[in-house]
Amino acid sequence: xxxxxxxxxxxxxxxxxxxxxxxxxxxxxxxxxxxxxxxxxxxxxxxxxxxxxxxxxxxxxxxxxxxxxxxxxxxxxxxxxxxxxxxxxxxxxxxxxxxxxxxxxxxxxxxxxxxxxxxxxxxxxxxxxxxxxxxxxxxxxxxxxxxxxxxxxxxxxxxxxxxxxxxxxxxxxxxxxxxxxxxxxxxxxxxxxxxxxxxxxxxxxxxxxxxxxxxxxxxxxxxxxxxxxxxxxxxxxxxxxxxxxxxxxxxxxxxxxxxxxxxxxxxxxxxxxxxxxxxxxxxxxxxxxxxxxxxxxxxxxxxxxxxxxxxxxxxxxxxxxxxxxxxxxxxxxxxxxxxxxxxxxxxxxxxxxxxxxxxxxxxxxxxxxxxxxxxxxxxxxxxxxxxxxxxxxxxxxxxxxxxxxxxxxxxxxxxxxxxxxxxxxxxxxxxxxxxxxxxxxxxxxxxxxxxxxxxxxxxxxxxxxxxxxxxxxxxxxxxxxxxxxxx
Amino acid sequence: xxxxxxxxxxxxxxxxxxxxxxxxxxxxxxxxxxxxxxxxxxxxxxxxxxxxxxxxxxxxxxxxxxxxxxxxxxxxxxxxxxxxxxxxxxxxxxxxxxxxxxxxxxxxxxxxxxxxxxxxxxxxxxxxxxxxxxxxxxxxxxxxxxxxxxxxxxxxxxxxxxxxxxxxxxxxxxxxxxxxxxxxxxxxxxxxxxxxxxxxxxxxxxxxxxxxxxxxxxxxxxxxxxxxxxxxxxxxxxxxxxxxxxxxxxxxxxxxxxxxxxxxxxxxxxxxxxxxxxxxxxxxxxxxxxxxxxxxxxxxxxxxxxxxxxxxxxxxxxxxxxxxxxxxxxxxxxxxxxxxxxxxxxxxxxxxxxxxxxxxxxxxxxxxxxxxxxxxxxxxxxxxxxxxxxxxxxxxxxxxxxxxxxxxxxxxxxxxxxxxxxxxxxxxxxxxxxxxxxxxxxxxxxxxxxxxxxxxxxxxxxxxxxxxxxxxxxxxxxxxxxxxxxxxxxxxxxxxxxxxxxxxxxx
Numbered sequence: 001x002x003x004x005x006x007x008x009x010x011x012x013x014x015x016x017x018x019x020x021x022x023x024x025x026x027x028x029x030x031x032x033x034x035x036x037x038x039x040x041x042x043x044x045x046x047x048x049x050x051x052x053x054x055x056x057x058x059x060x061x062x063x064x065x066x067x068x069x070x071x072x073x074x075x076x077x078x079x080x081x082x083x084x085x086x087x088x089x090x091x092x093x094x095x096x097x098x099x100x101x102x103x104x105x106x107x108x109x110x111x112x113x114x115x116x117x118x119x120x121x122x123x124x125x126x127x128x129x130x131x132x133x134x135x136x137x138x139x140x141x142x143x144x145x146x147x148x149x150x151x152x153x154x155x156x157x158x159x160x161x162x163x164x165x166x167x168x169x170x171x172x173x174x175x176x177x178x179x180x181x182x183x184x185x186x187x188x189x190x191x192x193x194x195x196x197x198x199x200x201x202x203x204x205x206x207x208x209x210x211x212x213x214x215x216x217x218x219x220x221x222x223x224x225x226x227x228x229x230x231x232x233x234x235x236x237x238x239x240x241x242x243x244x245x246x247x248x249x250x251x252x253x254x255x256x257x258x259x260x261x262x263x264x265x266x267x268x269x270x271x272x273x274x275x276x277x278x279x280x281x282x283x284x285x286x287x288x289x290x291x292x293x294x295x296x297x298x299x300x301x302x303x304x305x306x307x308x309x310x311x312x313x314x315x316x317x318x319x320x321x322x323x324x325x326x327x328x329x330x331x332x333x334x335x336x337x338x339x340x341x342x343x344x345x346x347x348x349x350x351x352x353x354x355x356x357x358x359x360x361x362x363x364x365x366x367x368x369x370x371x372x373x374x375x376x377x378x379x380x381x382x383x384x385x386x387x388x389x390x391x392x393x394x395x396x397x398x399x400x401x402x403x404x405x406x407x408x409x410x411x412x413x414x415x416x417x418x419x420x421x422x423x424x425x426x427x428x429x430x431x432x433x434x435x436x437x438x439x440x441x442x443x444x445x446x447x448x449x450x451x452x453x454x455x456x457x458x459x460x461x462x463x464x465x466x467x468x469x470x471x472x473x474x475x476x477x478x479x480x481x482x483x484x485x486x487x
Numbered sequence: 488x489x490x491x492x493x494x495x496x497x498x499x500x501x502x503x504x505x506x507x508x509x510x511x512x513x514x515x516x517x518x519x520x521x522x523x524x525x526x527x528x529x530x531x532x533x534x535x536x537x538x539x540x541x542x543x544x545x546x547x548x549x550x551x552x553x554x555x556x557x558x559x560x561x562x563x564x565x566x567x568x569x570x571x572x573x574x575x576x577x578x579x580x581x582x583x584x585x586x587x588x589x590x591x592x593x594x595x596x597x598x599x600x601x602x603x604x605x606x607x608x609x610x611x612x613x614x615x616x617x618x619x620x621x622x623x624x625x626x627x628x629x630x631x632x633x634x635x636x637x638x639x640x641x642x643x644x645x646x647x648x649x650x651x652x653x654x655x656x657x658x659x660x661x662x663x664x665x666x667x668x669x670x671x672x673x674x675x676x677x678x679x680x681x682x683x684x685x686x687x688x689x690x691x692x693x694x695x696x697x698x699x700x701x702x703x704x705x706x707x708x709x710x711x712x713x714x715x716x717x718x719x720x721x722x723x724x725x726x727x728x729x730x731x732x733x734x735x736x737x738x739x740x741x742x743x744x745x746x747x748x749x750x751x752x753x754x755x756x757x758x759x760x761x762x763x764x765x766x767x768x769x770x771x772x773x774x775x776x777x778x779x780x781x782x783x784x785x786x787x788x789x790x791x792x793x794x795x796x797x798x799x800x801x802x803x804x805x806x807x808x809x810x811x812x813x814x815x816x817x818x819x820x821x822x823x824x825x826x827x828x829x830x831x832x833x834x835x836x837x838x839x840x841x842x843x844x845x846x847x848x849x850x851x852x853x854x855x856x857x858x859x860x861x862x863x864x865x866x867x868x869x870x871x872x873x874x875x876x877x878x879x880x881x882x883x884x885x886x887x888x889x890x891x892x893x894x895x896x897x898x899x900x901x902x903x904x905x906x907x908x909x910x911x912x913x914x915x916x917x918x919x920x921x922x923x924x925x926x927x928x929x930x931x932x933x934x935x936x937x938x939x940x941x942x943x944x945x946x947x948x949x950x951x952x953x954x955x956x957x958x959x960x961x962x963x964x965x966x967x968x969x970x971x972x973x974x975x976x977x978x979x980x981x982x983x984x985x986x987x988x989x990x991x992x993x994x
Contacts, residue, residue, distance in 0.1 A: 001607075001608050001942075002604045002607070002608060002917065002942050002943045002944060002945060002946050003608065003944070003945055003946070004605055004608075004945070004946055004947065004948055004950045004951035005916070005945040005946065005947065005948040005951075006948065007948040007949075007951060007952070008948070030595070030596070030949060031948065031949065031952070032952060033952060065596065350596055351596060352918060353947070353948065353949065354916070354948075355945065355948045359912075359915040359916045361908060361911050361912040361915060361916070362912060362915070362916045362918060364908070365912055365918065365920060365921075369921060405859065405863070408859050409859070409863065412857070413848070413849065413860070415848055415849075417863065418923070418924050420921075420922060420923055420924065443848065444517075444518055444521070444847060444848065444849075444850040444852060445517045445518065445847050445848065445850075447518075447521065448518065448519040448520055448521065
């Protein structure tokens with residue numbers, strides 16, 4: 001007869017950034033009888049997941065599950081919505097494209113695009129019509145988050161949220177306190193091994209010793225607990241990912257927009273993220289770009305210059321220590337994948353939550369799936385650097401085999417091999433590649449698609465888009481109405 | 488858009504069985520105008536055609552060919568299928584249904600089966616199948632198509648049980664009607680290009696030469712092109728799946744009712760199927776010749792069959808395994824020529840359909856084969872076969888049976904590492920190894936594990952937190968909702984009759 005596993009009694013979360021606090025909330029919610037202690041180590045500046053002001057649509061689902069309300073984020077943490085990411089100059093100078101969240105779902109519409117806008121470099125610079133409601137809305141600047149339980153013309157629209165990280169973290173801390181998550185402040189002075197490859201306790205400077213069944217390391221790139229284990233091995237992504245420095249510009253003017261931008265410049269890429277507390281510009285450069293050149297590209301003196309050495313843990317879960325977020329994988333903040341990965345890892349940990357006794361095979365299964373997440377994140381980034389112009393800006397980088405296969409399949413056949421645990425939906429990947437300037441080949445089964453079928457798909461989409469535009473208010477007006485103090 | 492249309496790729500399909508005609512029809516329909524498909528078959532070669540039960544994927548295939556479901560069902564005397572009833576597999580006297588549907592719903596991120604295990608431990612749960620609408624409908628011999636909304640009524644799928652000897656000809660007629668060219672004759676010689684080694688033509692007994700750019704080998708176990716001509720290696724899986732024969736014998740229906748599911752009953756040296764069609768019951772004993780001889784197996788199926796025999800038992804021979812590559816040079820094998828897995832989970836037609844779908848996706852435009860596409864095809868086909876293989880082995884290995892040599896063998900044999908790890912993960916933590924590509928996801932694995940009494944030692948710690956009474960109330964509520972939903976469904980026979988009457992009126 002199967003018995004429930006004995007529940008963990010105490011979990012230590014190392015790291016007081018937004019990743020650590022959310023992990024603590026998730027764990028505490030899952031196991032209300034288990035003590036959860038956060039060691040408030042401040043994440044380092046290179047911990048991009050911990051400092052990120054946004055993630056991807058998956059985070060909304062996780063927030064939902066953990067009781068973090070979107071309205072609260074909008075009211076108290078500077079929250080705003082992003083429907084699409086625009087790419088400039090990756091396929092060539094002057095080329096641009098859009099990756100809407102959710103992708104273009106209708107294969108007939110995809111086929112029409114492939115026929116009219118794919119088929120060779122001559123077409124990639126052209127203006128491609130929108131294929132998703134998210135994109136149509138972003139173009140028009142109209143949107144309001146749809147109410148969850150009613151069917152509206154906006155119900156199918158996927159979006160990501162942005163926020164103000166300190167305010168968001170405060171909001172999480174408030175929730176964690178309500179849930180009686182414990183908190184200690186202080187440096188980890190000693191890590192006591194448990195003799196089974198894991199950790200028995202940590203000593204906090206001036207606070208004493210804390211034992212725990214599970215240690216979740218959200219301490220940032222240094223991975224203070226995980227990296228102390230002899231079995232901890234870091235895999236280097238230097239050969240695949242060329243960015244070595246990230247420069248942060250001082251915040252710009254407040255900006256309300258349904259899209260963000262990533263432009264490829266002569267010396268690197270520039271990410272511009274809108275937000276209610278100021279446009280955030282980030283420049284990423286490879287080796288051999290001078291500080292002066294970088295500052296010129298950033299168009300301001302950087303607030304911070306952060307060195308990047310990309311890589312991931314070979315096994316993020318060793319013994320009873322799980323490395324999460326930047327402690328498990330570190331890479332440049334391109335496409336807002338950092339925090340998304342941390343959140344998907346957290347969801348995986350919650351799905352596979354162990355008992356006091358950890359079973360080696362569940363650890364192996366967690367590591368297998370987390371490993372797939374890491375690989376697909378690396379490969380999603382590598383797709384960017386494989387784009388026509390990025391090869392010139394970041395020379396000497398060889399795409400991994402899986403990326404080569406994917407690009408070959410996309411360009412010749414209009415298909416992408418399915419990858420388990422990938423950060424983007426297949427349709428989003430298709431849109432990403434088009435936005436990066438790759439010409440989509442035509443799928444054999446769609447080559448002879450009846451033009452009337454494509455017309456019909458176009459007409460149907462047109463009707464949906466019209467309904468969505470009529471339903472959605474201008475985004476700034478919606479935001480103003482929400483923020484207006486109620487009489 | 489303005490490229491001139493190249494000449495159609497000449498595809499030659501060898502073999503006129505189920506796989507051959509599915510391939511010919513599929514390529515012709517999906518690659519309209521860009522292929523010219525010729526099919527070579529011989530009346531002197533019989534077809535296996537045991538694939539009488541199918542998986543829900545078949546519906547998509549039939550639909551994409553543009554064939555109305557009703558026509559197809561009428562022509563093949565098809566019935567609806569909600570799953571498979573496995574009897575005596577884990578232990579004699581026990582049975583379970585592996586449904587085309589799920590069990591319960593997850594709660595707070597924890598899978599339903601963990602809560603079920605907890606209720607079971609406390610003596611508060613019925614059999615797992617009580618919490619599946621699909622299982623309950625099947626056991627009540629009721630059927631109605633699933634709802635399109637998000638309600639309980641949408642939590643299942645369905646497939647067909649049909650007469651495989653009629654399905655092949657149906658596909659043939661359809662294929663011929665959309666432009667497949669058929670050649671009757673025996674292949675006596677295969678011509679190949681000296682330099683590339685590619686197949687260039689098939690020479691028939693009467694001297695006709697059928698030239699082609701691409702050859703699809705649907706010649707069954709003989710694997711005339713891929714196996715015999717190109718010598719592509721065969722990976723034998725007999726050590727894991729020892730059944731290598733089937734004695735098939737159709738019968739009349741023994742009762743008025745027609746089950747909306749297939750029955751698989753474990754036997755001393757294998758298992759036997761009962762597949763209810765509109766007009767008869769398909770029966771057969773899948774056995775291992777290492778443990779029982781053919782005569783004894785024929786005798787056993789005669790004894791076991793419930794209706795009146797409509798023919799003598801016919802013995803089919805097969806080998807479980809697959810070619811190490813299903814696409815080599817310009818030859819692609821589909822169906823038995825590529826691999827075989829016994830029909831325990833009705834995967835034969837799915838595996839052929841899967842290969843056809845990937846072939847279309849990776850079709851060599853203009854007949855020029857890119858090695859990358861061939862590699863991708865082989866990777867996908869291997870993944871599908873290997874995942875199904877592990878799932879089938881589980882049915883034999885997760886057993887307590889020790890009443891025959893056969894069961895002792897499969898119970899104690901060493902299984903592939905990939906399966907051993909899955910089973911151990913389940914045993915120790917009640918978790919399923921997750922994948923989204925290929926066949927058979929969580930619910931299928933859980934159905935077989937639980938159904939065969941292979942239960943975990945421990946389940947999710949979170950189940951211990953919930954108040955057992957509240958859990959019971961929720962589970963009972965689900966069970967009642969399922970009961971009342973099933974009570975509102977028509978009987979399977981009634982639904983079949985009503986549908987055919989409705990269609991007769993409409994035509």
